[in-house]
Amino acid sequence: MIKAVILFVTGLILICLGGDRLVDAAVAIAKKLGIPQIVVGATIVSLGTTLPEILVSTTAAFDGSAAIAAGNAFGSIICNTALIAGLTQTIRPSGQVERASMWWRSAFFFLVLIGLNICGFVTGAFGRPVGVILLVLFVVYACITVMRAPMEGGSDEKEEKEEEEKISIPVQLVILVVCAVFLFVGAKLLVNNGILIAEAIGVPERVIAVTFIALGTSLPELMTSVMSLIKGYGNVGLGNVIGANLLNMLLVIGIPSAVAGIPLESSAVKVDMPLSCLVMAVLIVPILVRKKSSRLQGIALLAIYAVYCILSFA
Numbered sequence: 001m002i003k004a005v006i007l008f009v010t011g012l013i014l015i016c017l018g019g020d021r022l023v024d025a026a027v028a029i030a031k032k033l034g035i036p037q038i039v040v041g042a043t044i045v046s047l048g049t050t051l052p053e054i055l056v057s058t059t060a061a062f063d064g065s066a067a068i069a070a071g072n073a074f075g076s077i078i079c080n081t082a083l084i085a086g087l088t089q090t091i092r093p094s095g096q097v098e099r100a101s102m103w104w105r106s107a108f109f110f111l112v113l114i115g116l117n118i119c120g121f122v123t124g125a126f127g128r129p130v131g132v133i134l135l136v137l138f139v140v141y142a143c144i145t146v147m148r149a150p151m152e153g154g155s156d157e158k159e160e161k162e163e164e165e166k167i168s169i170p171v172q173l174v175i176l177v178v179c180a181v182f183l184f185v186g187a188k189l190l191v192n193n194g195i196l197i198a199e200a201i202g203v204p205e206r207v208i209a210v211t212f213i214a215l216g217t218s219l220p221e222l223m224t225s226v227m228s229l230i231k232g233y234g235n236v237g238l239g240n241v242i243g244a245n246l247l248n249m250l251l252v253i254g255i256p257s258a259v260a261g262i263p264l265e266s267s268a269v270k271v272d273m274p275l276s277c278l279v280m281a282v283l284i285v286p287i288l289v290r291k292k293s294s295r296l297q298g299i300a301l302l303a304i305y306a307v308y309c310i311l312s313f314a
Contacts, residue, residue: 004196011189012216015052018182025175032167050247054255055187056213061256068191069262070126071209073252074272077245078210078308079218081279085241086301089283093293094238104148105242106284108141112249113277120269131258138250190216206265207312210272218244238293245280279304 053076060068112134119130190213198208256262282300287293 001197001200004193004200007189008193008197008212011186011191011193014182014186015055015190015216018179018186021175021179025172025179028167028172029169029176032169032172047247047251050244050251051183052187052216053218053248053252055183056190057252058256058259059187060191060209061260061262063191065191065195068194068206068209068213069256070253070264070268071206071272072213073248074268074276075210075214076218076248076252077276078272078279078305079214080241080244080248081276081283082301082305082308083215084218084222085238085283086298086305088238088298089293090295090298090302093295093298094287095292102239102242102284103288104144105246106280106288108144109242109246109249109280110277112137112246113273113280116249116253117269117273117277120264120273124264124266124269126253126257126262126264128258128261131254131256131261134250134254135258138247138254141246141250203313204265204267206267206272211309211312238287242284245276275304275308 053072057069057072060072116126116130119126194208194213197212198204253262279301282297282304283293286297
């Protein structure tokens with residue numbers, strides 16, 4: 001048991017280190033090759049913070065642990081929204097949120113989530129066709145993001161010219177490979193030992209997935225939100241949570257579903273998926289109406305997450 005816990009934590013550390021540096025290396029290579037920063041931000045960075053969830057769910061699907069694959073995806077959405085966004089909004093509510101950049105992502109999110117809820121309730125699984133559809137929707141989402149980026153504002157790339165000249169592509173490629181290995185090994189350690197811990201303490205795999213594994217793979221989003229809050233850019237953290245939640249559905253569910261299909265437990269269909277919709281509604285709807293959030297929203301989200309965790313282990 002102690003060995004499993006140590007390896008589980010080691011897997012989390014490897015995933016966090018690998019994911020963070022992989023994003024930096026990928027962005028550096030993209031800049032050096034002259035790829036527009038708009039495209040880099042809309043694809044590489046957003047993918048990078050979701051890589052831990054993607055690898056863990058895909059690994060779990062191949063290992064036959066479907067409960068972890070589905071639980072990690074929806075558990076991460078609940079964690080990102082109720083815990084991470086709840087915490088940041090309680091400490092410093094977002095003010096003057098630009099609705100133009102949020103409404104279409106929110107609409108996209110709810111349409112996909114409602115579709116998955118209906119599919120899960122009717123069929124009890126996410127088969128290969130569902131996975132393919134989700135991957136196609138990811139391409140659509142990425143294209144819309146890139147096309148709308150100039151309207152939503154971007155950063156000045158001229159300030160980064162000197163930094164780009166110092167980038168060595170061979171060095172960044174080595175870092176990229178090493179980080180990819182870290183992510184792969186970390187995901188295997190996380191899944192395998194998460195299963196062992198679940199068996200040792202007598203709780204279902206899904207419970208481990210929606211709590212410890214979901215929280216662990218959400219650490220990149222947590223760090224992004226905390227750093228944004230410290231620097232006074234709370235809206236950046238809010239946007240990161242919404243974007244990460246979308247990718248959790250489109251890729252974290254889409255890839256393993258397209259590869260092997262994901263059978264769903266009844267608790268995932270009856271609890272995790274509806275709760276994902278609820279917490280996002282609590283976070284997003286008031287902001288779209290009032291153009292700002294309130295501390296009450298953050299407190300409500302934290303309370304929901306606390307109750308969810310308690311009931312999961314009950």
